[in-house]
Amino acid sequence: xxxxxxxxxxxxxxxxxxxxxxxxxxxxxxxxxxxxxxxxxxxxxxxxxxxxxxxxxxxxxxxxxxxxxxxxxxxxxxxxxxxxxxxxxxxxxxxxxxxxxxxxxxxxxxxxxxxxxxxxxxxxxxxxxxxxxxxxxxxxxxxxxxxxxxxxxxxxxxxxxxxxxxxxxxxxxxxxxxxxxxxxxxxxxxxxxxxxxxxxxxxx
Numbered sequence: 001x002x003x004x005x006x007x008x009x010x011x012x013x014x015x016x017x018x019x020x021x022x023x024x025x026x027x028x029x030x031x032x033x034x035x036x037x038x039x040x041x042x043x044x045x046x047x048x049x050x051x052x053x054x055x056x057x058x059x060x061x062x063x064x065x066x067x068x069x070x071x072x073x074x075x076x077x078x079x080x081x082x083x084x085x086x087x088x089x090x091x092x093x094x095x096x097x098x099x100x101x102x103x104x105x106x107x108x109x110x111x112x113x114x115x116x117x118x119x120x121x122x123x124x125x126x127x128x129x130x131x132x133x134x135x136x137x138x139x140x141x142x143x144x145x146x147x148x149x150x151x152x153x154x155x156x157x158x159x160x161x162x163x164x165x166x167x168x169x170x171x172x173x174x175x176x177x178x179x180x181x182x183x184x185x186x187x188x189x190x191x192x193x194x195x196x197x198x199x200x201x202x203x204x
Contacts, residue, residue, distance in 0.1 A: 008085070008086065008087050009032065009034065009087040009088075009110055009111075010087070010088060010090075010107055010108065010109050010110050011028075011034065011087075011088070011089045011090070011109070011110060011111050011112070011113065012089070012090045012091075012093075012094070012109055012111070012112045012113070012188075013025055013028070013089055013090070013091050013112075013113045013114075013115070014112065014113070014114045014115065014181065014184075014185070015114065015115030015117065016115070016117065016119070016122060016173075016174055016177045016178070017122070017126075017170075017173050017174065017177060018117075018122040018125065018126045018170070018174075019115040019117040019122060020115065020117075021091065021115055022091075024113075024115060025038075025089060025091050028089055028113075029089055032087065033087065034086075034087045034088055034089045035083050035086050035087065035088040035089070036088075036089050036091060037076065037079055037080070037088055037089065037090050037091065037093075038091045038092055039072060039075070039076060039090075039091065039092035039093040039095075040092055042075050042076065042079055043057060043061075043067065043072070043075060046075060047061065053071065053074055053075050053078065056071060057071055057075070069095075069096055069098055069099050072093065072095075072099065073093075073094075073099050073102050073103070076090070076093045076103075077102075077103075077106060080106070080107065090103075094184065095180065095181070095184070096180075096183075096184065097183050097184055097187050100184060100187055100188070109193055110193070111193055111195055112188040112193045112194050112195065113195050113197070114185060114188075114194055114195065114196040114197070115196075115197060116196040116197060116198050117198060118198070119171075119174045119178075122170065122174060123167055123170045123171055123174065125140065125142065126165050126170050127161075127165060127166065127167045127170060128140050128141040128142055129161070129162075129165050130146075130150075130159040130160065130161050130165075131159060131160060131161075131162065132152040132154075132155070132157060132159055132160075133160055134155070134157065135152070135154070135155075137152060137153075137154070139159060146159060
């Protein structure tokens, strides 16, 4: 294992859909001057720029398939090699134990922050999210309700609820997330790197 630097922080953030992970990540990287590495952003960058890895990844995404673990790992490790003298926060990677083990063989992770928000809380709040399709304006019936129920404040047009925001859809996504990440959380718990918090940050 490589020696652990004392002045460079290597962190990972995890959290289910709707936990406010994006908001928390932005606050962390701003406060602690970390380099934010989002696996989704990195993947899209490589595909958009037709890099060697991007072309390979596009073969899967264009067919609606998940990009294989080993290819995602290559993308992330290639990014990390460019910033080895900087602190970073990984977001969206690793997703599997095999990816975590490959990461560990190259870098010593200092901490894994897990946003352990109750699924009932997430389901309740996401299911109260409504949008104005034309503008993308977002409302929440609890925190940012429209002046007139069901209508956009600016245009008076109807608000809609995305299929992904309906309670049954949210529940399925959260169950899938739980099944996929439990082995990873167990892995980092055994490594004594896992720091869980139940603090909920509203994602809109």
